[in-house]
Structure formats: C-alpha cells, structure tokens
Amino acid sequence: MTDISHSFTLKAIRLPGIGLWKQANWIVRIATLVGLALVVLSVAAPLVAPFDPNDQSLISRLRPPLGFDRYKDGFFLGTDELGRDILSRCTFGLRLTFALALAGACISLLIGGTLGLVAGLAGGHLDDLIMGLVDAQIAIPMTLIALLTLSVFGSSIDIMILVLGIYGWEQFARIIRAEVKKLRQMPFVEAAQAAGAPPLRIAFVHVLPNVVSPIVVQFTLNFSNIVIWESTLSFLGLGVQPPTATLGSMVGTGRDYLPTAPWIVLAPALTILLLTFAVQILGDWLRDHADVRLRSR
Template sequence: MTDVTQTSSSRGTPFHIPMWSDANWIVRIALLVGLALIVVALAAPLIAPFDPNDQSLISRLRPPLGFERYKDGFFLGTDELGRDILSRCIYGLRLTFALALAGSIIGLLIGGTLGLLAGIAGGVLEDLVMGMVDIQIAIPFTLIALLILAVMGSSLDVMILVLGVYGWEQYARIVRAEVKKLIQMPFVEAAQAAGATPLRIAFRHILPNVVSPIVVQFTLNFSNIVILESTLSFLGLGVQPPTATLGSMVGIGRDYLPTAPWIVLVPAAAILLLTFAVQILGDWLRDKADVRLRTR
C-alpha cells in the first residue's frame, strides 16, 4: 500500500510532463523562449500591429515607449523610413527562422547522407567525398555564397540553396568518423555475421548512435546560418528590401546606431534569444538522444 502511494505521488499532477520535469531551470527557460519565438513567428499576421512595409516619413526614427518623441502605437520605435520596428521584427523572425531551419535541414541531408555512404562503402567513394569536404573547407564559404548569388541572383529560392550548402561538410566529417568507429564495434560485426544487409545495419545499428553528434552540429549550424544570413544581408546580397529579416534589419540599422540604436538592438536581441534557445535545447536533446547515456 505504501509503495503504491509513493509511486502515485511521484508522478505529480495529472498535467505532469516528463520532458519538462526532467529539464533543469535553464533548459526550461530556453524551452519557453523557443516556444514563444515559434508562436510569434507562426502568428505574425495576427499579432503584428502594423504592416511591416508601411512607411511614414513623418514618423521616422521615433524612439521606443518611455522615451521622448515616442509615438503612440510604435512600442519599439520606428526605423529610418518610419516603419514599425516591432512589426518588422515579428515578420523578420518568421523569415529568419524559416531560412535557418530550411538551410540546416538541407545541409544535414546532404552531409549526413554523403558521410554515411563514405563511412560504410569506403574505397573510392570515401576518397571522393572526403576530397569534396577538403575543397569545401579550403575555400571560405562567403566567397562561394557571393559567387552563387552573383550568378543566380538574390531570390529567396537561391538564398535557401546557399544556406543549405553551408555546413554540409561538417555533417559529412562527423558522420563519416562516427560510422568508421561504429562499424568496428562488436554489435555491428554481430549483425553482419547474422546476415543483416548494409541498409539495415546503417539504419538499425549505426544511425541511432550518430544522432547525438548530429544534434549538436545541427544547433551549431542553425546559429551559424542565422549569422551568415545577417552577413549576406549586410553586404546587400541577402533577402532584398523591403522584405525584413533580422539580419537585414541589423545590417541596415548600423548606419543609425549612434542616433537610433533601437533599430539595431531590437533585432539583435531577437537573434540572441533565438540562438540561445537553439543552443541550450540542442545540448539538452543531445544528452536525451545519446543511446550510450540512456543505457547507463
């Protein structure tokens, strides 16, 4: 009777969520921040107070709420064209998040697939893949991005392609190294002796053990893509105006930093929150996904 009572009470309330209870306080904060940013991004048309591209030159460079010259309704101030900073940040967060997510997934699929094939097949295919990785690492990616954008233009589709190519070599190196290590493990050799096909070995025995480093690399790549998008927008080669991204807002607002710092600080704070949430949650998910930690 006592054991039943203790077990029941340890489960907490009917609304007990294991993922939440297993997380420490900083992970919980990151989870709440991440969920809030996702909700804001998805609900941008519903919660943005103004159209992000509406201009009002008589309201240009108005400061946020609480400062002199604040204009009603523009809680975070206005930019050099009188556009609402809050509305542009909400829509910019939506597009920045979508670009970073799409680029990270594409890079993961390309690099992960090539790394898996290189590690399992070996031989000429492995040499070819690692040669491509060495070439990619040797050439600064900014130059590659500039070349692609100069030849193909700065459309949104091309931007997704550029961001997707970024970082694939890191996935390939990590996955290939993990596969080469795992393929020598007794459980893989036992599966081979039992007649398992290479495809079954790859998906059933190798991939679950590669998830942990891939999750870490995904979060790093996501944050780096946000920064890369900001860099390209700063150079005028990112998403073209008047469409807002967090990076383009920072790049354009730098000229007004001494007189209107809110133009830069607000989107920069949104970038900081986004990368913070992704990094903390990625590190936590890495531990959760690591089969070696679960078996201890």
C-alpha cells in the same frame, strides 16, 4: 476496465514529456520558453504584428520606443528611418530568418549526413572521393561561394536557401563518417553483418540511432551559425533584398543610425541573440537525452 485502459494510455503519453521537463534545469526551462515564444511569434506574425512591415510614414520616422520622449502611440518598439514599425518588421523578419535557417540546416544535414553515412559504410575509393569533396569545400571560403552564387543567380529567397543549405554540410559529413567508422567495429554491427543483414538495415537500424547525439548537436550549431551567416549576408546587402525584412537586414540598414536611433539595431540584434541562445541550450540538452549510450549507463 475502459477507464483503467484510458488512464494508462494517457499516462503513457503524458508522463515522458512531464518527466523531461522536471529533469531540466532552470536554464533549459528558460531556453524552452524563449524558443516556444519565438516560434509562436514567427508563426503568428500576421496576427501579432500591429502594422504591415513595409508601410512607410515619413512623418513618424525615427520615433523612439515606448517610455521615451516623442513616442508615437502604437509603435511600441519605435520606428526606423522610413517610419516603418520596428515590432512588425522584427516579427516578420524573425519568421523569414527562422524559415531560412531551418531550411538551410535541413539541407546541410541531408547532404552531409547522406555523404558521411555512405563514406563510413562503404570505405575504399568512394570514401576517398567523398572526403576529397569535403576537403575541397573546407578549402574554399564560403564567402566566395556565396558571392559567386548570389552574383550569378540573384538574391531571391530560393537562391538564399540554396546558399545557406551548402553551408556546413562538410561538418555533418566528417562527424557522421567518423562515428560510422567507429560503430562499424562494434560487436552488434559485426553480428548484424554476420547474420546477413542488408546494408540499408544496418545503416538505419543499427548505425543511425547511435549517431543521433552528434547529429543533434551539429544541427543546433549549424542552425545557429546559419542564422548568423544569413544575418551577415543581409548586413552586407547580399541577402534577401529590400523591402522584405530579415533580422540581419534590419541590423545592416540600421547601423548608420546607431548613434541617434539605437533601437533600430537593438531590437533585431536581441532577437538574433535570443534565437541562437535557445537553440544552443536546447540542442545541448537534447543531445544528453538522445544519446543511447548515455541512457544505457
């Protein structure tokens, strides 16, 4: 009996993940493997990077990657204009870019999701007030907000997280509000209200599970957009300041050497492309499996 129970428990734990993997097409599987590789690479950056990302060696500056003339042993992806190892800087840059994008997307979800849920459930003047804030956020270019914030408070990592966190929260608010307003007319929500269920129970038990799908999709879109937005700010010199490496700052500093040393730009740009590709594909796939309405068909 013990063996049977143990076997049943293992099957109950393992089979869902195996089933999802078997249902996924080859593009999703590639995106999953790419995403896992990037996550592992970012987490294990201190162990994987062959050199300190900030170590300079002017004698070794602008060395090409492995397989080209003037390649220097150990610098597999070449070196930049200051002789720093591109592979090490990409690894640590990926780590910081990933952390900034994840923190920013979570803050955006928290702000926009909370306001959208409150607006959709409350209605009335509170709904009008929240949507007025959303319209104001849309009307003001995010570039101006970022420039003002970074010029006043500086370009520290904490300030960058704050700037990235207020990017895209209005999209969460609008989408979740629209979904909640639609769900309020559904029979199961009306039945819960008629049965005397408190507002918090209605929100977290009956409404939120049915808005997981648009939240997942918007989160992945926002994550990818924040990666590009952080790269843009760093490219313009407004992001995390040197010598700390992010993928965007590496592209920004390497653009002047693009004709003679393209590997300085290609390595971080390809990393950005792979990261956004994996997140977008996985987000779309998770949307299909998280939507309770699709599963019920």
